[in-house]
Amino acid sequence: MKIIVTGGAGQLGRAFAALAGSFAGQLVILESHALDVTNLAQVHSIFHQVRPDAVIHAAAYTAVDAAEAAPEEAFRVNVIGTRNIAAACLQYDSKLVYLSSDYVFDGRQSRPYTEFDCPNPLNVYGRSKLEGEFIAARICPRLFIVRTSWLYGDGHNFVRTILKLAREREYLTVVNDQTGTPTYAADLAQGIMALIETDGFGTYHLSNGGYCTWYDFAQEILRLAGLPTVVQPVSTGTFAAAALRPRYSVLRNYMLELSGGDYFRCWQEALADYIAKMPLGISER
């Protein structure tokens, strides 16, 4: 199987790069300078060269707060870019995995969201990711929509930010009124690889198990790293973030449960694995 991965320099893209050695097929991992998904001619030229059996479309505009002031850029990458990839997948009969987000939900629910719950995004980023889902579904029949949440891996993420700040400050303040599930990019990449081998097309939630607030997440990061920094819980209103975020965006991997079982480990176990594998000094970058 020959698979193109878009957004190769991102956290998920790098998780696929780490899998490449153990994959029996061919993973063609393309960073934005090699494939700008908003450039339709370039998309077609790459598909013509590679003729992929499948595409994992991980490229996205992911700056949640910046998107509020730059909606055109968010929609250009997340919707037009996705349309271009979906159209090429249709032409070359490739399977498509479109990465989406827990931020398609408004967070008013108090039980985990399944794939059958109704999206209602609160911010520009979430709206652009949802429109990306719609446009992919209108064009490409061999489609997996994969929603995930609170991703961390090789790249800028909450875990590295907390470790860096904990080394610089005596105490930190972290919001305690947003609940979700941290997801390790390496686990997500494995989940996607298992899915892509099948013809079980549809929408899937793929996140690690359990849930926490950002405050709980920070506490666990510091505990695992053995750092004594004190964390104070605060409310979302303490920080003047540009984008509204869902109060509760826990995803239930319900489609997996219905089709053989949810094999994702709990977020604490995944985080322990991530921190244990972190090269020394990486959090200072």
Ligand SMILES: NC(=O)c1ccc[n+]([C@@H]2O[C@H](COP(=O)([O-])OP(=O)(O)OC[C@H]3O[C@@H](n4cnc5c(N)ncnc54)[C@H](OP(=O)(O)O)[C@@H]3O)[C@@H](O)[C@H]2O)c1
């Ligand atoms: N991070 C999260 O917490 C989270 C949560 C839920 C869902 N997701 C979704 O999961 C996917 C992977 O997220 P991630 O954390 O790996 O994102 P990331 O680290 O921000 O990486 C996104 C990548 O997309 C690339 N990109 C941006 N515009 C592009 C374009 N026009 N053409 C090609 N590539 C472009 C970026 O390239 P440059 O580096 O060159 O800019 C970047 O390498 C995304 O679809 C995201 O929406 C993420």
